[in-house]
Amino acid sequence: MFSAIARVFRTPDLRRKIWFTIGIIAIYRIGAFIPAPGVDYGTVQQCLALGNTEGGAYSFVNMFSGGAMLQVSIFALGIMPYITAAIIVQLLRVVIPRFENLQREGPQGQAKLTQYTRYLTIALGTLNATTIVTMARSGALLSCDLPIVPDDSLGVILLMILTLVTGVALIMWLGEQITERGVGNGMSILIFVSIAAGFPGAMGEIWSTQGWRIFALVLLIGLVAIAAVVFVEQSQRRVPVQYAKRQVGRRTLGGSSTYIPIKVNMAGVIPVIFASSVLTLPSVIAQFNQPAPGEDVGPVMQFIQQYFSGGTHPVYMICFFLMTIFFTYFYVTITFNPNEVAENMRKFGGFIPSVRAGRPTERYLSYVISRITFPGSLYLGFIALIPMIAMVLLGVSQSFPFGGTSILIMVGVGLTTVKQINAQMEQRNYEGLLR
Numbered sequence: 001m002f003s004a005i006a007r008v009f010r011t012p013d014l015r016r017k018i019w020f021t022i023g024i025i026a027i028y029r030i031g032a033f034i035p036a037p038g039v040d041y042g043t044v045q046q047c048l049a050l051g052n053t054e055g056g057a058y059s060f061v062n063m064f065s066g067g068a069m070l071q072v073s074i075f076a077l078g079i080m081p082y083i084t085a086a087i088i089v090q091l092l093r094v095v096i097p098r099f100e101n102l103q104r105e106g107p108q109g110q111a112k113l114t115q116y117t118r119y120l121t122i123a124l125g126t127l128n129a130t131t132i133v134t135m136a137r138s139g140a141l142l143s144c145d146l147p148i149v150p151d152d153s154l155g156v157i158l159l160m161i162l163t164l165v166t167g168v169a170l171i172m173w174l175g176e177q178i179t180e181r182g183v184g185n186g187m188s189i190l191i192f193v194s195i196a197a198g199f200p201g202a203m204g205e206i207w208s209t210q211g212w213r214i215f216a217l218v219l220l221i222g223l224v225a226i227a228a229v230v231f232v233e234q235s236q237r238r239v240p241v242q243y244a245k246r247q248v249g250r251r252t253l254g255g256s257s258t259y260i261p262i263k264v265n266m267a268g269v270i271p272v273i274f275a276s277s278v279l280t281l282p283s284v285i286a287q288f289n290q291p292a293p294g295e296d297v298g299p300v301m302q303f304i305q306q307y308f309s310g311g312t313h314p315v316y317m318i319c320f321f322l323m324t325i326f327f328t329y330f331y332v333t334i335t336f337n338p339n340e341v342a343e344n345m346r347k348f349g350g351f352i353p354s355v356r357a358g359r360p361t362e363r364y365l366s367y368v369i370s371r372i373t374f375p376g377s378l379y380l381g382f383i384a385l386i387p388m389i390a391m392v393l394l395g396v397s398q399s400f401p402f403g404g405t406s407i408l409i410m411v412g413v414g415l416t417t418v419k420q421i422n423a424q425m426e427q428r429n430y431e432g433l434l435r
Contacts, residue, residue, distance in 0.1 A: 024186075032066050035074075037156070039149060039160070040149070044071060046144075050144060066198065067198060073167075076167065079191050079194065080128070082171070085117045085123075086117050087273075089120065125168035137149050184413070185417075188416065203215065206218055221386070222407075226407060230411055235263070238261055239260040240352065241260060263376075264379070266376065267331040271330075271331055272380060272384045274327040275384070276405065320384065332373050342359075342361040345361060
């Protein structure tokens with residue numbers, strides 16, 4: 001392994017790309033600790049020391065910002081607005097024919113969709129920045145009565161919102177620079193770094209509060225979870241495809257055999273993000289509808305606080321598991337079109353052995369997709385429940401590092417990045433990073 005890493009750094013072009021990527025990551029992490037204008041950094045640290053920010057409605061967003069949101073830094077919004085915008089644009093392909101046509105136009109259409117994603121990212125960033133600044137003013141962001149924003153005049157508030165939105169645009173630009181001049185997909189790398197930044201603190205907290213035995217058990221669970229995720233993410237159902245021979249002039253085309261790789265987890269981490277976002281809404285509503293002193297909590301707010309606040313109640317876990325399965329089927333349905341695949345195969349003379357072209361091929365692909373999506377959805381549901389089960393059985397905090405969205409994203413990004421480095425090594429040395 002060490003010799004393979006040494007070969008990577010002996011390749012000048014690849015070495016330059018890796019150092020460029022590391023430099024962008026360093027800039028991104030430094031920005032996570034620069035406080036936004038108008039924020040009292042000392043007060044923020046005092047509020048964080050109180051420990052009232054574990055879990056809650058915004059722990060999910062804070063994870064994607066690498067802890068920058070609770071630091072109220074210039075990168076407080078992190079990469080989450082871009083993720084949301086990219087998902088929305090992808091979903092709009094099913095609703096708006098214009099978006100579907102752009103998807104089929106190749107590089108030019110993709111560039112147009114990317115531009116739409118950027119505009120939507122800025123719009124969502126403005127909305128999120130306004131929400132965070134409002135919560136920072138009221139103290140609801142950190143559940144702290146100390147004044148985080150001492151001067152809450154209109155000019156300071158507008159400057160804070162502008163700074164946070166500019167931070168989103170800068171993060172988006174940094175991610176695109178990694179994609180163009182570095183190694184791997186820039187946005188994915190930044191998400192990976194944001195999640196990995198919380199691991200040392202979470203593991204250190206488990207060591208100090210639970211002892212070395214629980215620490216070793218958590219580490220063992222993490223290794224098993226990583227192995228399981230790698231195994232499933234690499235698993236695929238290969239549908240064989242045969243292309244008939246065609247005579248074009250003096251050349252004979254076709255006659256080859258290939259396959260359609262259908263992954264067990266075609267939806268990736270998107271269903272878990274959807275389910276987490278939907279189940280976060282009740283907590284957000286409850287947080288903005290706190291009763292006045294002396295008033296009784298209504299039955300609806302009491303129900304939300306009892307079942308959906310901590311994330312450890314069995315009702316919450318069951319809802320989270322079922323919603324993950326639902327969103328897995330939903331996302332796979334809108335991203336994989338059996339009709340389009342069958343039509344493309346028919347145009348180029350391809351067919352699945354023992355299956356007729358056209359409608360029978362479409363029905364066969366739909367059958368295979370429905371069968372393969374079921375174990376994939378169960379896998380996503382169980383992986384997403386690992387942190388919640390660990391909180392109940394092991395007594396660790398909600399900062400449990402292994403499981404759920406974090407482990408899925410980190411393993412997926414790691415595998416993709418290693419494959420890209422391996423491909424570039426094979427282009428130069430005919431010997432990849434992995435033998």
